Amino acid sequence: MTSSAESPRQHTATTGKPAASWRSDILHMQRHAGNAATTLAIQRATGTATATIAQVDELIDRFNTPEEELIELLGKLSDPDKHTIVVGYRDRLAGVFNFAEMRRAVDKLGAELPVKLDWLQKAAFMTSGINYSEIKKAVTDAPQAQRDMLKNARWKSFFLSVCSNETIIEAVADLHFDLPTQLTWVRGEASALMSLTLAKLRKLLTDASAGDRAIVGGDAWRSFWTDVCTNETMAELVDILFPDNLTRKLEWMADEGASLAQVEAKVAATTDAAQKVAVFASVPVRTMACSLCNNDQLAQLVLNLGGEWAQWRGWMIAKGAPLIPLARAVVARNAVTDPVIRGFLNAAATSAVATRDYLRRLADAQLVSVRAYAGANDLVTELNNDEVRRALAGEIARADQSPHITETLQAGPTTSPFVAMNFNLDSRYTMSYWRDRVEVDVGIALTPASGDARAAELLPSAIATWRSNILGAWDNQFQMQNGQRTIPLRFHANLGNSGPNPVTVHSGAWVWPNLNATNWFVPDPVNQPGQATAVATAPIHEFGHLIGNADEYNLNAAHYLTTVGSPAASDPNAVPSTDSAGTTRYTNVNSVMGSGGPALKRHVMNILAAVNSNLRPGEPAFSWV
Known part of the structure; x- marks a missing residue:
């Protein structure tokens, strides 16, 4: 009824009908639409709309609730009345509104988002029947606090x-x-x-x-x-989550099951060296790398991470991989720039012989730098070569020496013609030239004579005596120099049951020439007290034979000259004796190889010669101090 929206005066002006007709229209509306609707129509017409909760109740209580009017009425309520509705009318309104109507109603009420959704849920047949698109606007229109x-x-x-x-x-x-x-x-x-x-x-x-x-x-x-994630998308995800942490990226990729190509790409994309080096501390990444890589691939990966040998070796060892391929990769990749260390790694990657020769050729300071390098001991251990180990420790050369002695002695008393007795001896020892010393190792295999129980019994104590006496006379008695270094000559008398120089050990009395370089007598103070000192010190002289020295007693003049190096006639230490036939022999009385005395420089000249034939390239020859 259009006239129901007009005032009496407006009604008369627009229809020409008297005001009484307007009142009649209102009564008609009341009879057919009810007071609430009539009141709302009058409020609209006069601009004085003020809905009440009573009107809401009246509309809800109708047998056939006018939903549109009720929705409109809710929007006209005062704020306090709207609050009352929000607090207590959810279930009543849900009984009359469908979902779409409830959505409009909560908008009219200006309800907060939780209330809107709660009422919509109540109005829905079931929650799962609600489509998110039906509540999206309520969500997006709400302030964040709601x-x-x-x-x-x-x-x-x-x-x-x-x-x-x-x-x-x-x-x-x-x-x-x-x-x-x-x-x-x-x-x-x-x-x-x-x-x-x-x-x-x-x-x-x-x-x-x-x-x-x-x-x-x-x-x-x-x-x-x-x-x-898949393997591929995990590689994307970690870049989002851990933009500055390569370790975490790779650990998560390991959990997902990354490929080697994905790992390598992630490492290559990282420009921060510190991030890459930090990866070495991760056990999960190391485990993944060892699983994905073969030995050569792992060597390349660890070098891509940066760092240094101690970190690289840890991963290689964890895989059980040899370190030689790592050394080869380090050289190829120029991962170590020090030329001395690069040379060492290159030699180690080539062979044990190449490594030994490289170390021997180094200057002392260069060898010190190699020793300080973390990979030196690892590679030397892996090469498993004694010569390489010794070269790293400072050995420059090692040579086995096999001297041969041929001599003729004028034997016998002076009361009759001397008898020329010929003696021959082949012996062996090892000379090793170190940067701080020269060592001579003489191995002597001592075996008691067959059936000589006394010799067997006294041999252990004899060995201790002989070793002490020999070293006291020979060891650390000489020094050699060459302008670059001054080094001592050290002897090792390796007396035992094995060695290249066999000696039979006897007990009892000895008579010359039964005591010689290959036959020694044990000191026996009980059974042979008179010769205990002699047989205890005799090996000092015999040791001289084993390192290549001939006797310096009972020699004719020519033999004396070639052996001692000076004419007997002018040598104050040469004591002559003449036999009944007028033959003169000479004995040096101040020599360990004569009738007694110290070891002299001429007794170790063959050792000096051995050293000088095994010098480092460009190294000057040695002479005695």
Whole structure:
């Protein structure tokens, strides 16, 4: 009725009917539409609309509630009355409104978002029947403070019922929750993990704060991401979560099951050297690398990470890989720039002989730098070569010496003609030239004479006596120099049951020439007290034979000259004796190789010669100090 919206005066002006007709129209409306509707029509016509809760009640209570009028009436309520409706009328209104009508009603009431959703849920036949698109506008129009009021289990359950796997992601984005809450809700979708991909979640991640990304990059979230991601998308995810932490990137990729190519690409894309070196401390990444790589690939990977030998070797050893390929890769990649160390690594990658020769040729300071290098002992151990070990320790040369002695002695008393007796001896010893010394190792195999129980009994104590006496006379008595170094000559008398120089040990009395370089007598103070000192010191002289010295007693003049190096006639230490036939022989009385005295420089000249034939390239020859 159009006239019902006019004032009496307007009614007369527009229709020409008297005011009485207007009143008649109102009475008609009351009879057919009710007081609430009539009052609302008058309020609209006069601009004085003021709805009341009583009017709301009257419309709700009708047998056939006019939903549109009720919705309109709710919008006209005062704020206090709207609050009353919001607090207590949800179930009554849900009884008369369908979902679409309830959505308009809560908008008219200006309800906060939680109330709107609660009333809409009540109006719906079932929560799962609500489509997110039907409530999206309510969510996006609400201020963030109201959206935050939904951050609890009650509303999580609501949205999980409302949303599909796809729309739950849209919903949490619209809600603008923190990232951990968003993903918790997404994860709560029963079948979400079966359909989730990084592509679907990427915008949530990139829109989030760094702090939120740090939370979902924690270990508690790792299994979620490994379910969501493939090998390829995990490589993308870690760049988002850990932009500045290569270790975490690779650890998560290891959990997912990355390929070697993916690992190498991630390392190559990292320009921060510190990030790469930090990876060496990660056991999970090391385990992954050892699984993915063969020996050569692992060597390349560790070099790509930077660092140094101590870090590289740890991963190679964890795989059980040899270190020689690593040395070869270090040289090829120029990963070590020190030319001395590079030379060492190159030699080690070539052969044990090349390594030995390289170390021997180094200057002293260069060898010190190689010893200080972390990889030196590793590679020397792997080469498993004694010569290489000794070269690293400072040995420059080692040579086995095999002197041969041929001599003729004028034997017998002076009361009759001397008898020329010929003697021959082949012996062996090892000379080793070190940077700080020369060592002479003489191995002597001592065996008691067959059936000589007394010799066997006294041999252990005899060995101790002989070794002490020999070393006292020979060891550390000489020094050689060449302008670069001054070094001592050290002797090792290796007396035992093995060695290249066999000696038979006897007990009892001895008579010359039965005591010689190959036959020694044990000191026996009990049974042979008179000769105990003689047989205890005799090996000093015999040791001289074993290192290549001839006797310096009972020699004719010519033999004396060739042996001692000076004419007997002018040598004050040469004592002559003449036999009945007028033959003169000479004995040096101040020599360990004569009738007694010290070891002299001429007795070690063959050792000096051996050293000088094994010098480093360009090294000057030695002479005695």
